Amino acid sequence: MPLNGTLDVAVLGTDRVPTLADPAATDATLPDAEILTLSFEHNHAAHTEYLPAALHPTVPPTLHWSFLVVDDGEIGPFTLAQLRLGCRAGYRARSFLVASFVDNEVAGQQLRARWGFHAVPAEVSVRRFYDRVEARVGAPDGTSIVEGALVDPMPVAPSAATFTAALHLVRMPDDTVRIVQVDPEMQFRQADYGRPEMPTFDAAACGAPGLELRLPMAALVVRADVVLPALKYSFAVDEPPQRSVQRMGPPGLER
Amino acid sequence: MKFGVFVELSVPRPWTPGAEREVYENSIRYLKLADELGFDYAWCVEHHFLEEYSHSSAPDLFLCAVARETKRIRIGHGIVICVPQINPPVRIAERAAVLDILSGGRLDVGTGRSSTWTELAGFGVDPADTKKYWDETVRALPKMWTQEYYSHDGTAFSMPERAVLPKPIQDPHPPLWVAVTSPGTELDAADRGLGSLGLTFGGFGEQEERIATYRKRIQQCDPVGAVNEQVHTVNFMHCSEDDERGTRVGQRLAATFSYISSQLLSAREATPTPAYPSLGLLPQLRRESGAPGDEKGVPEGLTIGDPDRITRVLRRWESCGVDGVNFLMNTMERVPHEDIESSLRLFAREVMPKFRTGEPAPTGAEV
Numbered sequence: 267m268p269l270n271g272t273l274d275v276a277v278l279g280t281d282r283v284p285t286l287a288d289p290a291a292t293d294a295t296l297p298d299a300e301i302l303t304l305s306f307e308h309n310h311a312a313h314t315e316y317l318p319a320a321l322h323p324t325v326p327p328t329l330h331w332s333f334l335v336v337d338d339g340e341i342g343p344f345t346l347a348q349l350r351l352g353c354r355a356g357y358r359a360r361s362f363l364v365a366s367f368v369d370n371e372v373a374g375q376q377l378r379a380r381w382g383f384h385a386v387p388a389e390v391s392v393r394r395f396y397d398r399v400e401a402r403v404g405a406p407d408g409t410s411i412v413e414g415a416l417v418d419p420m421p422v423a424p425s426a427a428t429f430t431a432a433l434h435l436v437r438m439p440d441d442t443v444r445i446v447q448v449d450p451e452m453q454f455r456q457a458d459y460g461r462p463e464m465p466t467f468d469a470a471a472c473g474a475p476g477l478e479l480r481l482p483m484a485a486l487v488v489r490a491d492v493v494l495p496a497l498k499y500s501f502a503v504d505e506p507p508q509r510s511v512q513r514m515g516p517p518g519l520e521r
Numbered sequence: 522m523k524f525g526v527f528v529e530l531s532v533p534r535p536w537t538p539g540a541e542r543e544v545y546e547n548s549i550r551y552l553k554l555a556d557e558l559g560f561d562y563a564w565c566v567e568h569h570f571l572e573e574y575s576h577s578s579a580p581d582l583f584l585c586a587v588a589r590e591t592k593r594i595r596i597g598h599g600i601v602i603c604v605p606q607i608n609p610p611v612r613i614a615e616r617a618a619v620l621d622i623l624s625g626g627r628l629d630v631g632t633g634r635s636s637t638w639t640e641l642a643g644f645g646v647d648p649a650d651t652k653k654y655w656d657e658t659v660r661a662l663p664k665m666w667t668q669e670y671y672s673h674d675g676t677a678f679s680m681p682e683r684a685v686l687p688k689p690i691q692d693p694h695p696p697l698w699v700a701v702t703s704p705g706t707e708l709d710a711a712d713r714g715l716g717s718l719g720l721t722f723g724g725f726g727e728q729e730e731r732i733a734t735y736r737k738r739i740q741q742c743d744p745v746g747a748v749n750e751q752v753h754t755v756n757f758m759h760c761s762e763d764d765e766r767g768t769r770v771g772q773r774l775a776a777t778f779s780y781i782s783s784q785l786l787s788a789r790e791a792t793p794t795p796a797y798p799s800l801g802l803l804p805q806l807r808r809e810s811g812a813p814g815d816e817k818g819v820p821e822g823l824t825i826g827d828p829d830r831i832t833r834v835l836r837r838w839e840s841c842g843v844d845g846v847n848f849l850m851n852t853m854e855r856v857p858h859e860d861i862e863s864s865l866r867l868f869a870r871e872v873m874p875k876f877r878t879g880e881p882a883p884t885g886a887e888v
Binding site for chain 1: 533534570571573639642643685779780781783784785786789790791792793794795813853
């Protein structure tokens with residue numbers, strides 16, 4: 267059967283797996299957000315070590331950088347950069363969060379407490395030009411963790427845009443680490459497709475040393491009304507998802 | 522109604538020395554048995570880089586071995602990926618002609634374009650271009666086989682005037698098919714006079730409508746070669762005297778196939794190209810596996826269980842307008858070879874004769 271991840275979640279601290287202090291029990295609306303996604307194949311040598319055992323790597327292994335720019339909404343303005351690996355949860359196509367950075371610490375606190383994203387404060391920017399859309403994550407010392415771009419955007423039907431649901435690790439109040447899914451609902455307004463470039467990628471700064479870019483796959487930038495949904499399900503890090511899924515919801519985390 | 526067997530040559534990990542050879546040898550053995558039992562087609566897929574799912578990257582070589590081990594069964598070379606970076610059209614024509622000669626004129630050729638990023642990107646192919654590549658290739662193949670000299674100046678490929686040799690021995694050429702997965706491809710098949718080789722499993726309602734459209738449309742076709750008006754589908758098959766055992770083994774086979782195929786990275790998932798309007802096989806499989814089934818929870822349309830159940834399902838397919846069904850008997854070596862053999866024998870003895878009125882019974886093997 268397919269390969270499984272080999273990530274040892276026990277060694278991950280709260281900086282990597284934040285405690286879900288105030289789990290999102292209601293949806294959050296992010297109107298007219300911009301999402302830039304840059305997708306690449308990555309090296310086989312790192313195709314299992316950053317995925318928990320419950321997940322299978324894609325064949326070939328893939329990674330996606332996404333940049334979510336929110337100008338307004340109930341969490342406030344923020345730009346969130348996330349590094350995800352393509353994977354499968356049982357039969358289902360998913361992506362798994364490896365690293366994330368946010369430019370607004372107030373928003374970051376909410377993203378950590380309510381959805382469990384380990385959003386590290388950083389300089390995150392997305393700039394749109396006529397022939398490219400550039401994104402950057404800067405470290406406190408001024409160096410770049412990632413610099414990438416969508417090149418030569420071509421309009422595509424918004425219906426052509428697809429996003430796989432995203433998974434990440436959260437620490438429950440009893441200190442167990444589980445996987446949750448955040449599958450934003452999106453009403454697309456505009457979509458452009460292009461070629462991805464990524465001249466700078468500091469994998470070690472993302473907590474993923476050894477992860478290397480390979481073949482560029484696709485780049486997509488969309489404008490959409492986004493709804494970050496309440497957390498609904500979690501599953502174990504080391505069992506097939508269909509065997510360990512648990513419903514989440516108020517007032518407790520699990521029922 | 523025609524019946525075939527198709528093999529994916531899937532090889533589960535761990536890939537121990539000899540594992541691939543065992544899968545290849547087992548598959549040849551049960552295709553040889555299928556020939557002796559009176560099955561009509563032995564299909565073998567073409568795939569590249571699809572770990573575990575299919576280690577069948579040189580199906581023409583595999584099928585050459587099958588052709589030399591069999592006497593009557595037709596040799597289904599498909600789906601051949603009609604993308605020049607993977608298979609230059611001339612090479613498809615040449616290899617198919619050789620296979621037709623060495624099989625004594627028993628070759629059918631299934632055409633397609635691959636639906637995985639894994640394969641297409643592996644050969645540097647932009648998924649957005651595959652439909653036009655396929656179209657250009659299927660229009661070229663009959664000419665390469667039938668014209669003394671052939672030349673072409675196109676988008677997918679160009680070549681100066683050359684004699685494409687050898688020529689197939691079937692007159693005018695081997696029947697051509699196209700893989701039909703996405704809705705609308707049956708129209709592409711009909712418009713070109715190609716056989717429709719459905720690659721979805723189960724689901725009567727939708728396919729009945731698509732078959733009716735195909736039949737109507739092919740009457741006005743502009744054929745690329747000899748018209749091959751046939752509709753075949755693919756199905757899982759496990760036939761057992763014990764219905765409970767047959768459905769259990771069959772459902773395990775279907776579930777394993779769905780699981781391993783869901784690990785593939787589809788072209789549509791990787792790039793937002795309109796050339797792949799759907800995610801391909803996987804959503805169909807998932808929808809059908811979750812479809813309302815019978816009292817045992819067996820999804821409609823699957824040919825698994827005892828001979829009576831399988832006969833009922835095939836009668837339903839027949840009423841939908843299907844001319845033939847090709848069976849997937851194994852994946853990931855989940856079904857022991859001896860169970861496949863007994864399943865084939867039972868099907869040939871109890872089911873096949875009910876669909877063969879007026880045809881002579883097979884004489885090769887004891888059924």
